[in-house]
Each structure stands twice: as C-alpha cells, then as structure tokens.
Amino acid sequence: MQPAKARARKPSPVATRRERVQSKEDAIIAAAHKSLTTRGFAKTTMAEIARKAGVAEGTLYLYFNNKDALARAVLAVFYKRLTETAKTGVAKCATTRQRLEFLARHHLESIIGERRLLELIASDVRNTQAYEGSDIYKMNREYVAVFDGVMRDGAWRGEIEDSAAQWIKRDIFFGSLEYSMRTLLMKKRSSKKDISAVVAELVKLLMGGAGARVEPISGHALVKAVDRVDAAASRLERLSTVKM
Amino acid sequence: MQPAKARARKPSPVATRRERVQSKEDAIIAAAHKSLTTRGFAKTTMAEIARKAGVAEGTLYLYFNNKDALARAVLAVFYKRLTETAKTGVAKCATTRQRLEFLARHHLESIIGERRLLELIASDVRNTQAYEGSDIYKMNREYVAVFDGVMRDGAWRGEIEDSAAQWIKRDIFFGSLEYSMRTLLMKKRSSKKDISAVVAELVKLLMGGAGARVEPISGHALVKAVDRVDAAASRLERLSTVKM
DNA sequence: TTTAACGACTGAGTGATATTCATCATATAT
DNA sequence: ATATATGATGAATATCACTCAGTCGTTAAA
Structure with missing residues (x-):
C-alpha cells in the first residue's frame, strides 16, 4: 500500500517538495491565526506573521496575494472546522430541540473563542463587491446549511412551526447569537449560565414557543x-x- | 435679548470665532461621514477627508486626536440622530406592537442606509478595552434604552410576556436586524416586502409568539x-x- | 502706533507598514 | 555537470497616519 510514498524518488527522511510547501503554508496560516485572534486585524503586521512563521516577509506573498487574502485563508480554516464539528454534533442529537440547542451553544462558544475573526467578516470580506462567489461565501453557505437542514427536518417532522421564511429564521438565529456574544464579552463574570439562557430562549422562539404557550x-x-x-x-x- | 451677540466686539457680518470653529468641525465630520460611508474605514484617507472638508491635513488633528476619534465622532452624530428619531417615532405609536414594529423598521432602514458605520462599531470601537465608559458606549445605552422602555411598558400592561431576561430580548432584537441587513443587501431586488417580513416575524416572536394569542x-x-x-x-x- | 502674545492653521517631514522585485539557493531534470 | 524551475529572501518602494516648526491674522499690552 501507500503507493504515493513508494513512488517517492527520495528515500530521505525529509518530506516531498509538495509536502514541504504545504506545511509552510500551514505554518503561515497558523501564525496569522495566532496574531489575528490575539491582536486583531489592524494591529497585526505582516512582519510579525513572517517572524512567527519563520519565513521572510516576501515569502508571505508567494502564498497569499495580500494581507486580506491571508486573513481570508485563516477564516476559511475556521469555517471548515466549524462546519465539521457542527455536522458531527448535530448527527448525535435525536430531537430537533436538542439539535438546535447544540447548534446554538456550539456557535456561541466558537465565536466567543475566535471573536476577533468575526471582525474580518464584517469589516473586510463582506464589503468586497465580489463576496458572492468567493470562497468565504461558499463556506458560509455550507455552514448555515447545517442549520437550514435541522429546521427543514424539524418542520417536516412537525416538531416546529414553519411559518416564517427560512432566511428570516436563519438571520434571527445567527444574528442573535453574534450580538449576544458582544454582550457576554462585556459582562464581567458569569458565562455558563448566561450562554444557557440565551440558547434556551432562542430555541424556544424558533420552536414556536410551544412548550410555554x-x-x-x-x-x-x-x-x-x-x-x-x-x-x-x-x-x-x-x-x-x-x-x- | 441676545446678550451674546450684543456683547460681541465686532459688528462684522462674519461669524464669531467660536462659531467659525464649530462650523469647521461640522465640515470635517460631514466630510469624514461621506468618505466613511461610501468607501469604508480602511480605504478612506485623512488626506481625502481634509480635501473634502477644505482644510489642511494637519488641521484634522487640531479637532480630533486620530482617525479613530474622528470616526467615533461621526458615529456619535449618527447615534444621536438615530436615538432622537426613535424616541419621537415611538411616542406617536399607541400600542406596544406598533412601537416594536416602528422600532424594528426604523433600525433596519437606518442601518441599511449607513451600513458602513456599523463596521466601526464592530471592528474598532468594541475592541478598545475602554469601551465601557466611552461616549459611544453611553450613546448606545441611550439608544437601546428606547427599546427597553417599550418592552418594559408592554410587559407592565400585560401586552407581552416578560419571561426571558431583558438583555436577551435586546440582543435578539438588534442582532436579528443587523444580520438581516446583510442578507437584504445581498439580495438583488426586493426590499420593502422583505423588510416588512423580517419586522413582522421579529415582533411576533418578541410579543410572545402566536398571533392568535x-x-x-x-x-x-x-x-x-x-x-x-x-x-x-x-x-x-x-x-x-x-x-x- | 508698535509690539507682543495668542489662537488657528498649514504642509513638508517622519516613521510605520504593506507590497514589489532583483537576486540568491536548492532541488530536479537532462 | 549543467540547466531549469521552484522556492525563498530582504532591501527598496509606496502609501498613509501622524508630527511639528513655522505662517498668518487678530487681540491685548505698552
């Protein structure tokens, strides 16, 4: 097995050229991720990223056209991971209510951890005229599709009302969570309880408020x-x- | 009457020194507003603002400490106007439902018009450690207080449930609207109808769900x-x- | 009237930072 | 071994926020 390895010209312990390039790209993205999430977009310099990644400044531009593109790449791996964990988490839930609760808590906790990345979406990416069709756009679509699937399935089962348009529910869901994040970050202490409260209320609303009605x-x-x-x-x- | 005018040393038709300074500040803010809303924070240069305002670049720094402070000043007049129109609009509404509908539509239409200013809140102001206690923070508090008042009053009258914490409802309200804005801006056509749909759904949820109730x-x-x-x-x- | 002080303003200059490019280094192919 | 391509470098360039030494007009003092 492992025909790729077997076909390698060099028996040397070092990686193939392609692998080396890939790992360097990973190192750059990792370095950029660290700087962006800890210091924000404006305050991170390309020089800082280069130093952290162990490459020259000019090298960054061999891998990414500019600072924006690098930030977008960071965002892309975030979205990819977010989508994966969302999918696997939802798959483990039995009821629609549990799925929504999981998705809400998962989203909220994730964006609290990587809050600085959301800047990029708001201030940078969304402004480009060519946002539609961009990679980030596609990844966002794929991510919210998880939520859409849960809602559609819940409506099909009759577990939730499906009165409003889907895109409106989606905006309410993600909008509420992102705004709540800001509030939660400003509150001095408490977290667990507040997160649970937001999640519970939001799920109640989206489920049609049925239980308490x-x-x-x-x-x-x-x-x-x-x-x-x-x-x-x-x-x-x-x-x-x-x-x- | 008009003791200030009467006491003026100069009978000349030109404005007093203070007035001249004030109008220059207004001109700078207006120029900054135009650039910021049309090109975004990152792409507007101080040189551009100075040119539009008809002053030298250095003059900008006599009025504002830096680019951020200037942007915050622009944000401040936006908030002031937003709060005023919200208050007067709410005062004209009879029922809680009407008030919420007005507030939702008012907020949504306002932020669609000045969408670029929201960048500033998200990416710039909110990151400063000293956000609490800042002018922008106070203005935001005053603005959302209008919503809080409507909700409190509605709960008092028994027109709405007040099960969830107020801050959660507030986040759901404003969060949903700001997220919806993004969606609306991406949709090619349509507006009026979509805005109404979002407003209606949101108000329905905040009023306690079922219309029949x-x-x-x-x-x-x-x-x-x-x-x-x-x-x-x-x-x-x-x-x-x-x-x- | 002359002089000094002051306030408002200016724009060339400074430093930081994103981006480019001529050059070098290494691995691969012939 | 030589040539070629790929990858990497960092000094040089361009842009831009921000500073500061100095100008100009007005007011106050002598």
Missing part, C-alpha cells in the same frame, strides 16, 4: 391584571387618606 | 375591568392634584 397565557395575563388592580387600589387608598 | 388577552373580561379601574384611579388623581 398553553398554561402561562391566561395565567400570565391574569397575574399582570392583578398587579394593576393592586396598584390602582393603592393609588385610590393614598387619595382617600389625603382627604381632599 | 393577542386577541384573547385583551378581550378578557378581567383586563377590561382592570382598564376601567385604572382609568378611574387616574381620573381621581387628576382631580385631586388640581384641587390641592
């Missing part, structure tokens, strides 16, 4: 009404004691 | 009775304060 409706309104009667009574009492 | 609550006999007690209390209050 039956009882609370009349009960909820009733409680509110009682509160208001109570408040109104207090106001009346105050008036009467003042004796106008 | 709204009717029974307000139609409930108890709620009507509460309205009457509430109104009666208010009338008495008015009467008593007038007399005293």
Whole structure:
C-alpha cells in the first residue's frame, strides 16, 4: 500500500517538495491565526506573521496575494472546522430541540473563542463587491446549511412551526447569537449560565414557543391584571387618606 | 435679548470665532461621514477627508486626536440622530406592537442606509478595552434604552410576556436586524416586502409568539375591568392634584 | 502706533507598514 | 555537470497616519 510514498524518488527522511510547501503554508496560516485572534486585524503586521512563521516577509506573498487574502485563508480554516464539528454534533442529537440547542451553544462558544475573526467578516470580506462567489461565501453557505437542514427536518417532522421564511429564521438565529456574544464579552463574570439562557430562549422562539404557550397565557395575563388592580387600589387608598 | 451677540466686539457680518470653529468641525465630520460611508474605514484617507472638508491635513488633528476619534465622532452624530428619531417615532405609536414594529423598521432602514458605520462599531470601537465608559458606549445605552422602555411598558400592561431576561430580548432584537441587513443587501431586488417580513416575524416572536394569542388577552373580561379601574384611579388623581 | 502674545492653521517631514522585485539557493531534470 | 524551475529572501518602494516648526491674522499690552 501507500503507493504515493513508494513512488517517492527520495528515500530521505525529509518530506516531498509538495509536502514541504504545504506545511509552510500551514505554518503561515497558523501564525496569522495566532496574531489575528490575539491582536486583531489592524494591529497585526505582516512582519510579525513572517517572524512567527519563520519565513521572510516576501515569502508571505508567494502564498497569499495580500494581507486580506491571508486573513481570508485563516477564516476559511475556521469555517471548515466549524462546519465539521457542527455536522458531527448535530448527527448525535435525536430531537430537533436538542439539535438546535447544540447548534446554538456550539456557535456561541466558537465565536466567543475566535471573536476577533468575526471582525474580518464584517469589516473586510463582506464589503468586497465580489463576496458572492468567493470562497468565504461558499463556506458560509455550507455552514448555515447545517442549520437550514435541522429546521427543514424539524418542520417536516412537525416538531416546529414553519411559518416564517427560512432566511428570516436563519438571520434571527445567527444574528442573535453574534450580538449576544458582544454582550457576554462585556459582562464581567458569569458565562455558563448566561450562554444557557440565551440558547434556551432562542430555541424556544424558533420552536414556536410551544412548550410555554398553553398554561402561562391566561395565567400570565391574569397575574399582570392583578398587579394593576393592586396598584390602582393603592393609588385610590393614598387619595382617600389625603382627604381632599 | 441676545446678550451674546450684543456683547460681541465686532459688528462684522462674519461669524464669531467660536462659531467659525464649530462650523469647521461640522465640515470635517460631514466630510469624514461621506468618505466613511461610501468607501469604508480602511480605504478612506485623512488626506481625502481634509480635501473634502477644505482644510489642511494637519488641521484634522487640531479637532480630533486620530482617525479613530474622528470616526467615533461621526458615529456619535449618527447615534444621536438615530436615538432622537426613535424616541419621537415611538411616542406617536399607541400600542406596544406598533412601537416594536416602528422600532424594528426604523433600525433596519437606518442601518441599511449607513451600513458602513456599523463596521466601526464592530471592528474598532468594541475592541478598545475602554469601551465601557466611552461616549459611544453611553450613546448606545441611550439608544437601546428606547427599546427597553417599550418592552418594559408592554410587559407592565400585560401586552407581552416578560419571561426571558431583558438583555436577551435586546440582543435578539438588534442582532436579528443587523444580520438581516446583510442578507437584504445581498439580495438583488426586493426590499420593502422583505423588510416588512423580517419586522413582522421579529415582533411576533418578541410579543410572545402566536398571533392568535393577542386577541384573547385583551378581550378578557378581567383586563377590561382592570382598564376601567385604572382609568378611574387616574381620573381621581387628576382631580385631586388640581384641587390641592 | 508698535509690539507682543495668542489662537488657528498649514504642509513638508517622519516613521510605520504593506507590497514589489532583483537576486540568491536548492532541488530536479537532462 | 549543467540547466531549469521552484522556492525563498530582504532591501527598496509606496502609501498613509501622524508630527511639528513655522505662517498668518487678530487681540491685548505698552
């Protein structure tokens, strides 16, 4: 077996040329990833990346046309990994509710960890006129397709309402999570609990709010009404004691 | 009247020194706004802004410490205007549902128009360690407070459930809208209809889901009775304060 | 009136950084 | 061994945010 290895001209322990190039590219991407996620796009310099990767500055441009392209490459491996883990995670869940919960928590935790990469999407990639058709666009499509699949399947099984358009639900799902990330990052402590709260609420909304719908409706309104009667009574009492 | 004018040393028709400085600052911000919204942060140069504003490059630094600060100033006038129009718009709406619909549409249309400014929030401002306590942070707080007020009031009236934490609802609201913006910008045609669809769905979710739920609550006999007690209390209050 | 001080402003100059390119090094092919 | 192609280099270039020594007009003081 291993015909590729067997056909190698050189019996030397060093890798083939192609492998060497590949590993160098990997090293560059890894170095760029580290700098981008720790210092952000604006503050990372090509010189810094080159140093971390152990290559000359000019070498970076043999592998990537410019800083943007390098950042996009970093984003690409992030998306690839994100999509893979999302797919395998969903496959392990039995119900639609569990799948959505997993996807939400998975997305939220992932983007909290790599928050700085989201800058790139917002400020850089999305602005290019040629975003559609780009690699990043395709990867994004593939990633959100996981969510779409779960929702479609859930609707087919009758586990969730499918009233609204799919793209709207998708935007609500990912939009809420990305915005929540900002809030969570600003809160000093707490995390686990807050993440769970966001996930639970979001899933509840997307599932149609079904679980909580039956009882609370009349009960909820009733409680509110009682509160208001109570408040109104207090106001009346105050008036009467003042004796106008 | 107009003691300031009367006290002015010079009767000349030109503006006072302070006014001249102010109008120059306005010109700089306007120029920066134009460049930032049309070309994005990275591609606008200080030289370009200076040219548009009709001042020397060095002058920009008399008014703003650096490019970031100038961008933040642009963001500030955007927030100020956004908050004002949001407040006045909400005041004109009678029901919670209408208020939320107005806020959602208002936010979505505004950020579609000034989409490039959102970059600044995401990629620049939010990264600074000192974001809390900054002017932009305060303005953001004031803006989202409009939404918070509407939600709180709606919960008080019993028009909406207030099961989830307020900050979660807030993130869902603004997050969904900002993400939807991206989708809407990528769709070739259509706008009005899609905006309405997003707004409707989002409001439906925040109001507690099912459309059928709204009717029974307000139609409930108890709620009507509460309205009457509430109104009666208010009338008495008015009467008593007038007399005293 | 002359002089000094001040505030607003200028734009050539500085430093940092992305990007290029002439050149070198090594491996592969003949 | 020589030639060729591939990979790599880092000094040089271009761009751009930012600085600063100096100008100009106005006000205050002598």
